[in-house]
Amino acid sequence: MGPAPIAGKAFFPLDEELGLLPGQLAPRQQEHLVHLASWMPFERAAKMLRDLLGVHVGTETARRLTERMGAWMDVAQAAEAGAPPSSASTEQPAPNRLVLSTDGAMISLVKQQWVEVRTMAIGEPVVERGPDGETEVHMGQLSYFSQLADASTFTRLATGEIRRRRVAEAQEVCAVTDGADWCQAFTETHRPDAVRILDFPHAAEHLSRILEAIEQAGGRLPEKLLHRCLHLLKRRGPALLLQVAHRWESQLSQYKGTDVHLEYLRKRAALMQYAQFRAHSWPIGSGMVESANKLVVQARLKGAGMHWERKNINPMLALRLAVCNERWQEMWRKACAHTRTKQLRPEEALPLASSSSSPSLAATSEAYSVSPSQRETRRRGTQTPGRAPRDGRAASPQSLGNREAAVCACGTPLQSFKGRRPKQYCSDRCRVRAYRARQAERPSGLSPAHQLKRQVVLGLVHQRVPHAAPFVKVNRDICPCGTPLTHIKGYRLKEYC
Amino acid sequence: MDEHMWHNKSLEILTDIKEWRRAHPKATFVEIEDEVHRRMMQLEAQVLQDAAQESESREWGTASGQPAPRCPRCATPLEARGKRQRTLQGNGGESVTLSRTYGTCPNCGESLFPPG
Numbered sequence: 001m002g003p004a005p006i007a008g009k010a011f012f013p014l015d016e017e018l019g020l021l022p023g024q025l026a027p028r029q030q031e032h033l034v035h036l037a038s039w040m041p042f043e044r045a046a047k048m049l050r051d052l053l054g055v056h057v058g059t060e061t062a063r064r065l066t067e068r069m070g071a072w073m074d075v076a077q078a079a080e081a082g083a084p085p086s087s088a089s090t091e092q093p094a095p096n097r098l099v100l101s102t103d104g105a106m107i108s109l110v111k112q113q114w115v116e117v118r119t120m121a122i123g124e125p126v127v128e129r130g131p132d133g134e135t136e137v138h139m140g141q142l143s144y145f146s147q148l149a150d151a152s153t154f155t156r157l158a159t160g161e162i163r164r165r166r167v168a169e170a171q172e173v174c175a176v177t178d179g180a181d182w183c184q185a186f187t188e189t190h191r192p193d194a195v196r197i198l199d200f201p202h203a204a205e206h207l208s209r210i211l212e213a214i215e216q217a218g219g220r221l222p223e224k225l226l227h228r229c230l231h232l233l234k235r236r237g238p239a240l241l242l243q244v245a246h247r248w249e250s251q252l253s254q255y256k257g258t259d260v261h262l263e264y265l266r267k268r269a270a271l272m273q274y275a276q277f278r279a280h281s282w283p284i285g286s287g288m289v290e291s292a293n294k295l296v297v298q299a300r301l302k303g304a305g306m307h308w309e310r311k312n313i314n315p316m317l318a319l320r321l322a323v324c325n326e327r328w329q330e331m332w333r334k335a336c337a338h339t340r341t342k343q344l345r346p347e348e349a350l351p352l353a354s355s356s357s358s359p360s361l362a363a364t365s366e367a368y369s370v371s372p373s374q375r376e377t378r379r380r381g382t383q384t385p386g387r388a389p390r391d392g393r394a395a396s397p398q399s400l401g402n403r404e405a406a407v408c409a410c411g412t413p414l415q416s417f418k419g420r421r422p423k424q425y426c427s428d429r430c431r432v433r434a435y436r437a438r439q440a441e442r443p444s445g446l447s448p449a450h451q452l453k454r455q456v457v458l459g460l461v462h463q464r465v466p467h468a469a470p471f472v473k474v475n476r477d478i479c480p481c482g483t484p485l486t487h488i489k490g491y492r493l494k495e496y497c
Numbered sequence: 498m499d500e501h502m503w504h505n506k507s508l509e510i511l512t513d514i515k516e517w518r519r520a521h522p523k524a525t526f527v528e529i530e531d532e533v534h535r536r537m538m539q540l541e542a543q544v545l546q547d548a549a550q551e552s553e554s555r556e557w558g559t560a561s562g563q564p565a566p567r568c569p570r571c572a573t574p575l576e577a578r579g580k581r582q583r584t585l586q587g588n589g590g591e592s593v594t595l596s597r598t599y600g601t602c603p604n605c606g607e608s609l610f611p612p613g
Contacts (some may be wrong), residue, residue: 009605011575013554013566014597015583026585026593054538054589 021339023065029055030065031332037066038319041303069335070315071413076334077318080160094169099123099139099282100194101176101289102183105297107148110307117301117313118154119146120186121292122165127281137283143325144292148313150419151182155189161325162190174277176286178202179268198271199286204230206261207241213257234284238265238272296320311426338413409434439482499547506543510536538589546593555597556580568602575600 021027032053036045042062049055049062057065101123104116123139130136145161147154167173167190174195177183179202187194211226222228232240245252245262252258265272274284300320301308308316322331407413408426425431477485483497517532518524524532557563558577565574577600585593 010578010599010601011566011568012581012583012597012599013557013575014550014552014595017552017554018549018595020583020585024584024586026587029587054535055586056590057586 016340019336019340021336022068023061025055025057025065027336029053030069033057033062034066034069034319034332035323035328037062038300038316038323040300041306042066066319067312067315068412069332069339070312070319072335072338073322073331074314074318075338075413076331077160077321078157079334079338080164081157083160085163094166094171095124095141096170097125097172097174098165098167098170099125099174099176099288100167100187100191101286101292102186103178103286103289103293104180105293107297107301107313108307109310109313115148115310115313117146117148117293117297117317118151118182119144119289119292119297120154120158120161121289122161122167123288125281125283135278135281137281139283139288142288142292144296144321146292146296146317146321148310148317151185154182155186158186158190167191174282176283176289178286179264179271195277195280195282196271197274197277197282197284198268200234200274200284202286203233203238203265203268203272206264207233209261210245210252210258213255213261214252217255219255233272234274234278237275238269242266242269292324296324503540503544503547506540510540535589538587538591542587542589542591542593545587546595549593550595550597555595557598558600561598565600568605571602571604573602573604576603 019027021030023030025033029049033045033049033055036048039045040048043059045066046057046059046062049057099122100120102118102120104118106114107117109115121142121144123143124141126138126140128136128138143161143165145158147157149157162168172195173191173193174197175183175187175191176197176199177187178199184196187196207229208226211221211229215221229241242265245265249262252262277284297317297320301313301316318331322328408424408430410426410430412426414423414426425434477487479485479495479497481497485494485497487493514533514536518529521528521532553563554566557565560577565577567574577598579598580596581599582594582596585595587593
């Protein structure tokens with residue numbers, strides 16, 4: 001009995017025409033499910049879908065569909081960042097004043113890990129009179145961007161939202177941050193001439209630490225000194241306080257912990273001219289990004305007992321961003337478009353002949369393995385005997401700009417992180433499948449009996465090996481499955497891989 | 498699309514609703530709404546199924562005479578391999594079954610059994 005033929009891809013023109021998505025839910029129901037799961041846990045979303053629309057799905061189905069569409073929405077979002085700037089002029093005038101703010105929030109992963117999700121918020125300041133007659137600066141037209149990424153990747157990926165909000169065209173921009181270096185670098189990249197403001201509560205915290213260190217060391221301070229210092233800082237800026245700190249530097253240095261905080265404040269003196277900032281109606285607090293963290297990140301990702309896999313953080317964030325930026329319909333359409341074209345990669349897509357009688361279509365099926373000709377076009381470099389090289393083109397690293405996002409052979413989009421090896425498969429299961437498929441199609445010089453034994457090992461044929469021991473070694477340098485063996489001097493010869 | 502069948506289905510639903518109402522004289526507005534909604538979902542599924550299949554892409558190939566679509570990779574005309582059904586769950590949990598022709602590309606790959 002020979003091996004089972006390789007399953008290839010089938011095309012369903014009607015499915016493509018109707019815009020059907022993979023799975024057993026109608027497209028609208030799937031959209032509702034994913035939309036609900038962007039707001040609430042998967043089990044509750046499935047229950048709500050059942051209550052509202054009478055559609056029955058399990059919790060795991062809800063989770064799987066949500067994470068998959070979230071991954072495609074993340075791809076669509078990254079494509080926005082990498083797209084060239086549009087030269088088309090918009091009807092609406094460029095914004096007059098914008099406020100940028102960046103911050104991070106910690107998310108719990110499985111295996112007791114914590115990671116930092118970076119968030120950016122953009123808003124337009126609106127000046128209003130408070131009940132006490134004082135002017136207050138409120139933020140309107142808020143939009144957000146969040147990503148689990150290192151600082152440089154985050155800076156690049158945020159380009160899409162920066163461009164959409166026309167930050168570069170705004171007449172005046174200010175950046176309110178907590179003083180972290182990556183926040184300053186972010187502002188420097190996107191709007192170097194922005195007014196930099198250190199978030200007032202952060203400055204207050206460092207000032208408070210200095211006074212605490214003095215009190216803990218036994219120093220006596222006047223009553224309400226902190227309150228008075230903060231009032232001075234807000235109304236007149238840091239100059240007077242830093243002058244006093246400089247005069248008493250020798251005494252302050254004997255209190256442990258004050259140096260670090262003093263240095264922090266000195267380094268950011270220009271960012272603490274709060275009197276001037278308030279006179280220009282700029283906000284001095286980064287409350288808008290703090291609430292962005294709560295709204296975008298924590299509302300869905302920091303529920304009770306929630307621990308996430310790293311690969312699912314950005315897909316969920318992409319869904320949250322679509323919801324919180326009120327771009328759900330637009331991003332859903334883009335995600336669906338990416339889902340339908342997932343099988344086409346730039347290096348494989350050939351120019352299609354335009355013909356009204358022969359409509360072209362994108363693949364709609366989800367068969368796992370690819371055809372031999374496709375595998376052949378992907379291979380590169382020299383082959384070591386008995387071993388197919390790592391297919392670097394099976395999943396190129398996810399990147400912005402002109403390259404498409406990486407996709408596993410099963411269709412799941414892949415994510416890669418800076419400093420880590422690019423992923424080629426979404427799971428061990430897909431990796432093993434690809435290995436078996438490569439082994440099955442690779443021509444070998446082994447005898448038919450040995451080929452059969454190898455196929456049994458690979459799980460392609462379920463039958464007993466007719467001859468004696470199933471692992472009769474023919475060549476000491478090759479495992480029965482075909483993998484070359486590495487012999488290390490001084491160690492026992494290996495028999496199997 | 499069979500309008501006569503739709504008309505008959507509508508009449509059947511209306512008759513069922515009337516009978517239900519006679520059997521539940523004390524039903525509240527919400528209960529009536531739920532029952533009507535449930536029946537209408539059945540009609541919706543039927544109409545949706547018929548309307549969705551009213552397409553040239555449903556049946557193509559040499560037997561039907563419709564031109565074959567082209568492979569998205571290599572633009573080779575696909576070979577029709579028969580029909581397959583796919584059932585979707587729509588509003589109210591009603592099933593919508595689509596029967597359509599599927600094809601494979603003779604140049605790109607082989608096929609045994611299509612998923613979905």
